[in-house]
Amino acid sequence: MKSALPWYALLLPLVSAGAITLFTHRLKTLSSLISVAAVLGSFLCSCLIFGQKGLSAPELKWIDFGTVFTVPFGFVLDDLSRMMLVLVSGIGALIHIYSLGYMRDDEGKSRYFAALSLFMFAMLGIVLANNFVMLFIFWELVAFTSYVLIGHWFERDAAADAANKAFFTNRIGDFGFMLGILLVWMSTGSVVFADIAPRLSILTSHPAFLTIAALLIFCGAVGKSAQFPLHVWLPDAMEGPTPISALIHAATMVAAGVYMLVRVGFIIQASPSALLVIAWIGTISALLAALIATQQNDIKRILAYSTISQLGYMMIAVGLASNEAAMFHLFTHAFFKALLFLGAGSIIIMLHHEQNIWKMGGLARHLPITFLTFVVGALALIGFPLFSGFFSKDTILALAYDHNMPIFVVALFTAFLTAFYILRLVVVVYFAKPRSDAARASDESPLVMTGPLIVLALLAWLGGYGFFARHFLAIPHEKELLLIVPVLAITAMILGAGLAIALYRNRTSEPIEVDLLRRLFYIDESYRWLIHWTQELLASISAFFDRWIIDASVVRGVSGGTWGIGALLRLIQMGNLQAYAFLFGLGIVALIYFAVFR
Amino acid sequence: MVTLGHYLIVSGILFAIGFAGVMLRRSLIIIFMSLELMLNAANLSLVAFSRFHVQPSGVPDYNAQVFVFFIITVGAAEVAVGLAIIVALFRARQTTHVEDINTLKF
Amino acid sequence: MIPPPSLEIAVLVLGMVILMLEAFAERIDKRILAFATIGALIAVLIGTWFLAPSPAQEQATGFWSFYTADPLSIFFKRFALLTTILVLIMMIDYAPVVLASIPSTKKQTGLGEFFAIPIFTCAGLMYLVSAIDFIFIFVSLELVTISFYVLVSFTRHNPATLEAGVKYLVLSALSTAFLVYGITWIFGVTGQTNLQRITAALANPEIERGPALFGMVLVLVALGFKIAAVPFQIWVPDVYQGAPTPVTAYLSVGSKAAGFVVLLRVLRPFLMLPQMERLIVLIALLTLLYGNLAALPQSNLKRLLAYSSIAHAGYLLIGVACFDGPAVTFYLVAYLLMTLLSFAVLVIVAQQTGEEISDFDGLAKRSPFLAFAMLIAMASLAGVPLTAGFFGKFFIFYAAIAQRQTALVVVGVITVACGFYYYLKVVRAMYWQPAAKVDNISVNVLSRLAMSALIVAIVWLGIYPAPILEALRR
């Protein structure tokens, strides 16, 4: 059945972004309302689409060179994308509403909402894209909106730098992604997923080629989902407004990498070696980020590293060839991580942009709703039984247990760390006595902010139950119920939680300092060093070479030399008549020599 | 026997003397005379050619001799104008030495 | 229908009449003489379109074995007349300078002569382009040269002018001597002075080529002197700089054009000798390099134009080396237009400030019209498309490429770039240097008209060169 609904869902936010930029830039409240209305409309359309199986949408030709190269502008509307559609627009809608409160007094409110709408457009585009190029288009657009939103408070140097860092890192990932797309296109002759699938045999007959192509595509996901080694941008991206961190840097955009890998899973899964690499990258990211998170003091950075870590889990699932498990964790993670961020945002705004956890404390009394919902989120995150994270993380752990024991061990340890760092956060922030005036004077947030918290808390609790989640996606079922995996997971979780509570109860400052972790394994620093000694050095050399060698020496040298020759030549004209006569005679002799005797 | 070659050699020597005079002598007047000498060297060879180019009818080739007259006439005109200029130069600068006239250069 | 030789006779008679008027009619304003001359010359110019046909060169006898009225010569007669008319217009502007340099009790002493002598030069040029016999070439060349002696040193109380006059006198006489001596040798070998018959004689394999070539080289020297080709260009910068500006203009256009016509005619018999082409190519290369490179550091506009005149001789010589008459002709026409235009501006500006390029500073403020005229002239000299100068270069390069003269093409391209530098230096001075003096310059109607005509002609020929190409074909 043909329907224009996907078009509406996709274009409503774009229209809103355009309208705000062009017309209502000065009317801040109106801008925000337009944006919220657009995203609600989009959510409605998404729900309608979700309700109708077998829907299809009319297609445009974006670029059409006939058989040589054709990029349609079309949608894929299978179960996967319809679920993501609802998820993205739903969480998006919640965060739009939350933002009404969070950004109430912001000067750049119009710009913020325009960018938010544009982000919705881009993200929905990724979900709906039916071919690589279109996917890439929205992929980059998402990076662009992320840039704008991270840099929303552009006057702060940290925010401006973080925005750039995010975009650059994403670009590096996209470099690989585009190459991967090129390779796939060259070998199969198409960029449309549905056309590539039947021609997969061309690829599978060249295993090495296939592995390279798959890994290059994975590069894109590494950049977008902030996996090691391109994870460095995500913690910095926390300079943006907190709703952005919740929406973009926790629930949706960073998950796009996982979604993309699932979408092209049929290619990746054809290459076992690529899968192995992906799984290990996921494992390393999960471990690394969790370790770093244990030593951070900024509430949002802790959550950011937690995000990286959780995305690592999803990558493990992808690498173990289980799309279902990856999507399941993506689904639950979206709720509880958005919840955690919004909770953090609620604290931050009430504490007047204080983000250091050691300046908080005892907030459980001051912000009860925030506290309760935050705890729900935290429990979901650590995989506390009966909360959503428990189900999804368990699935992944079980998968790892089945297929790859070393990964399982690391993942289990990561689960322990997860519990440790989030409980550390909860304990330090919500209990004991307030450690700053702001914390003492804080108060609960308004309803427009707590409302979404409550909704998300419900979802974070229920999201993992089969009766709820089954409507949205295929829940993976293990063949036989392995009891050992949940037992081990719960043990790790309790150990971690207990350790955290024991260590951090009633502390006013960090009891253990691990420099290696505080300094992020020196990864950022080594990157800085690397860039300084490669790109910056080359840039300076090139600029110098161009300015002084090619331009000053060669170009100006030639012109100056010509001028100099001219200045010498004019000296022949010495002014003496007889010298002229002599030259005259010399010329004649030379001519006669040339003409007659040669 | 004086052949055409002898005439030509003499004319060549005259021409060379004239040219050397132009290059070496300081006074403009003498330079000018040297120039006339060069013209006359040409005249000499022209006449010689005329004498030795005997037409089938037995008469010399008078074309060349006509040319000689033209050269003499033109030379006279040149001298008239040239000397006037040199006189003007002397009046203005009180000199006819070539080294003294080199304000225009490079 | 007018018999062709009557044109020159008419011009000569005109010259005499003007001289008589100068001598005996003391009370009239001498400028009237100039206007009368211009009018008369225009009449002669119109007369060139109503010429009776003349016998072909091949079977010509008597007078017609000296004189031809082929399309090339008729074209260049018009060229000479036009040049003279424009130079006279410039001379009217220049009259105050002439008067200032000839102190006398009587009003306007010598001015009439200043207007009359170019008429004789013009007659000489007209004869020269028609001459097809060495004797006639010599005589008409001397008519041109001797009248130039007078003109170059006309403002004889100015030491620089006198110096230029002397230098021109001696070196020109020297070149005449070589010309005569060269003709002598050619005559000695072939027994002929008529170019047509020399061609026939040289085709005879028994002839001794060496002495003929020797003679030809000497003739080439004299013509090289006229057209300012390296290594016989040495007189050019000094004389151009010292001579009265209109005379410089005349010298650089009239004398050079006539030189090229004669060169084209004289070379024809010798073309079958391979040395000749090599020689011309060599001279062309040297001329291009010397003229363009030495022009780069110049700061005096007149001297710069002198070097530029050498440079253009180089481009013209490319055309000669490829023996492409139409290309050379077109280039000369373009050269006439743009050179005269630039000199016309120079004449006016120099009277207010001076001849240095820096004296042109801020001309765009002082007189937008003059600045624009100069801009067009310079653009055309540099060879910017849609000006006549570009078409000139285009045809020249076309010929060179067609003949696969790689060296000429390479050097030509490099030197064109040099040309852009020194011509635009003038533009720079006019447009973006601040003006030292800000008083405006007024331009009289006739000059303005003439300059406008030149501008239009430059642009018109830059877009539509067909008229010139057509005129040559007939």
Next chain:
Amino acid sequence: MLLFIVFCPIVAAILIMAGAPARKTALLASGSTFVMTLLAFALFERWQGGFHHVSSFTISADWRLNFAVGLDGLSLIMVLLAVIVTLAAVWFTGEIDKYENAFYACLLLISGGAIGAFASLDLFFFYAFHELALIPTFLLIGIWGSGNRSAAAWKITIYLALGSFVLLIGLILLYQSVPVASRSFDIRALQAAAVAGQIGPEAQRHIYLLLLIGFGVLVSLFPFHTWAPEAYASAPAPAAMLHAGVLKKFGLYGLLRLAIPLLPDGARHWTGLLMVLLLGNIIYIGLATIGQKRLDWMLGYSSVMHMGYIFLGIASANILGVTGAATLIFAHGLSIALLFGLAGEIRKRTGTLVFDELGGLAKVMPFAGLAFGLGAFAAVGLPGFANFAAEVMVFFGAFQNGWEMERFHIFQIATVLGLWGVVISAVYMLRAYRKVFMGTLPERFRGWNNLVDLRLSLHVPVTLLVGALLWFGFFPQSFVRIVAPAFRTYFSANAQP
């Protein structure tokens, strides 16, 4: 209609020099050419090949030299680019302190020259129109420029003059390479001759090399690029807009119009050389761009760098790459014009474009910040802008050449490096944006009351430029279906073995 488009700016320039009110006349002229071009664009009969709106006047029958103009898809979009940028440049022109009339006249002459060159069907006028802009450029930089304007003006003028004479030699050789009977300056006739195989492979090599160098100088192909950054840095903003946006594209247009259809053998022969040079543009110049310390120089270098992509499209010599190159010409012209225009506005307000002296301008000039941001992201190839669509076509086109499953050939390597260039361009553009518009406003600017946003009327040209970029970015097919047919005839005619 086409004659009107070609001559309107030139006539307007003459009128302005004759004393017509400068700004009004210029706006009227550029506006009416813009409208006429849009009309031509709308009426363009897309699916028929060949040229439309042809008018021809004989200049010389002997030489088969005509003044002939006409439009096919390629020249139509080039003309469209020229009129859009002209209108924007004229609009961006603020108060001129001296010779106001001459300023507008020069701008219009550049524009007229570019339009004429794009519309010409005749080799001679194709060349001549382009050169029409030479002197106005010299004057614009020299009179109204900033910084080291004198040196910059000299360099660009001499360099370009030299380049165009090399080009002229190439064009004359091209004309002569055809047998006498079919010699013509008409591009269509030459094309017919090429199809008939009348241009020998040996001749093609020589001609292609000359054209490559000649056009390369005009387009700032590495290593003939050093005139560009300095000239653009010194030029007044409208001049830089027109030159970098339109006039410079003449060389690329020339290669597309002449080298691709007429000299396929030559192109194949020199592919390796061109690849090395264009990678010099992309990587080496890209890095040099990162090393710049001033906004105007950075923009100048970036415009040099982006030429590398266009050359990559041209070098790939297939329909995809070539169409991509044409699209990129268009897109880059618009985006760089926007950036130069805004940089000029900033310079006017702050008096400096050194990165370290600027910062936080988005606070005081939000609209300029937005516009510059859009321009910068367009330049780095963000999807949604035409630049991205173009780069996609270029990369796909280049990658396709000489493809084998097992090995990378030069085209694939070039594509990989070119893709890395996209990263590089993001680095320098966004760093510049961050340094100029983000962060805190430097102390010395506090209280400057001339530090205000763009005047309201400037929203029009900005919207025009951005709108065109977005339109073709969202709907590149509307571009492709106009341009591609023009190329399709080339490639079907020279069917490759």
